[in-house]
Amino acid sequence: MSTITLPNPVPGSSYKLLTAADVAALPRRLPSGDVGYELHRGRLLVMAPPGDSHARRQARFTAYLFNYGELRGYGQVRVEVGLLLSRNPDHLVCPDVAFLTATQLPPQLSPEGYLITVPGLIVEVRSKNDTQSELDEKVRDYLVAGANLVWIADPEAHTITAYTSRQPTVTFTATDIVTADSVIPGFAIPVAELLAP
16 A cells, blocks of 8 residues: 655654544545555554455455454455554554454553454455665554564465564464464465455
8 A cells, every 4th residue: 555654754843743642633535536544653654445356356365364264263354444553653554454353352442442352364465666764664563562473465475475474473474374374363365366367
């Protein structure tokens, strides 16, 4: 998903950090089209809607997590949900897909309706504009906040890289089967199916 970050404040100038309540009050539709927002430690990021291929892959992850996780009673799936990772300054993100385990239900919500409970599994589908450093920061933020498993799906490289705080990083290639046993017992899907165009 493409983002536009407001410029860094000039040293010595006053710069207002925004809150999750501020974001909740912002419009979701502008004359130029739909828009979303994130807060990175109080700094507003404006997000463009996902492109077609990105959205298609989000839908695939959602479908598989729903069928193999939610329908089997292991938890619930969410798509592009607001997730409040920390407060003061507020760090509000919007993962592409997330899965809350059964033990995390019902989730805790902020007064604005954003998730406070950090999902057991978080999926980010790499966009063409995502840099590796941006993805690394997202993974770090998710794991520090308490996610058990983070997947970075790279459609161009045909890989899914799995991160946890307790085990080495594993990259699954197009010929591999990706698993999520720590979150969804028995989940095992070919990478090629998840990343199919």
